[in-house]
Amino acid sequence: MSTPIFQSTELTKDFGGLRAVNELSFKVQEGEIFGLIGPNGSGKTTVFNLINGYYPITSGHLHFQGKPLNGLPTWKICKLGIGRTFQVVKPLRRMTVLENVMTAAFNHTESVSKSRQKAMEVVEFCGIAHKSDASAKGLPLGDRKRLEIARALATDPKLLLLDETMAGLTPQEQVDGVQLIRKIRDSGVTIIIVEHIMRVIMSLCDRILCINYGQRIAEGRPEEVANDPAVIEAYLGKD
Structure with a gap:
């Protein structure tokens, strides 16, 4: 496999006594649409805030196109080629x-x-x-x-972080949004997307990482992750 455009290695973020992201490692290949999913409060947006420098990293490492991101201010990370949207x-x-x-x-x-x-x-x-x-x-x-x-x-951007861009949209707007995201990828932009609407994330993504309590619980192709017992339990509970 080629050198990833983005890599997270044992990424960790503590807020006082709360560990929001716990030694999270993953790689994103150039040209991918990579999904990041998990229940509410699982740490997804915190991961985005660490990638673009909004929060300082407690420990671990982030690399973009082989260059370290740790300690860089948000504006420098943006100039390197990482853009993002926000939930609100x-x-x-x-x-x-x-x-x-x-x-x-x-x-x-x-x-x-x-x-x-x-x-x-x-x-x-x-x-x-x-x-x-x-x-x-x-x-x-x-x-x-x-x-x-x-x-x-x-x-x-060369890497675009999309944070719940479909939330609150009508079904037709969601269909149009999926088309736009594919168009962005086809233009040469790699995408990491956080999304709660499963039919959107499953139809869009090449690979998906599911996290809970800031930790990896499953990673793979959409159908593999959707059928993983740990993912089902995280979303629906043991019963």
Whole structure:
């Protein structure tokens, strides 16, 4: 197997006496859609917050394209090529859709014209070009989710962390969202996705890692993980 684009080695995060992530190791290959699942409170978003430098790592190591991430500030990790979305989308409400995406495009340029051009390309790619001049505060949830993805893409990521981008969407919006995520992968971006909607995660992912209490309980192809007794117990209980 080729050298992974991303690798976590014994990743651990303590909050006082609480161990939220416990010696978690996994690898993601370039071009994969890699799923991270687990019950509520299992540590999934904490893993994302460690990858992009929002939280300091207690112990363990993270590598992206062979380079260590430990100790780097969030902005440097973003410049290296790791973008992310958030569970709760919070656009810059007083700005338009295009202006929101432009702010993210400044990650790689100081030119207003280049930032605008990049933003126009991204909103077109994400299917919200017709909302470019609309105020972000008036967008329905589905469009806010697409704007969140667009802002992340405007930073030119090589690895994109998607945190519950389907939550609250209608069934048709979920179908459209799956198509967009595949389109992103086909454009050359590797993806790690956290998602609770199982039909979405099972249809999208090449491999899935299931965690509980911050620890690995199963990893493999979607059908393998879905039928793993430890995964079923974590979600449904022993009974």
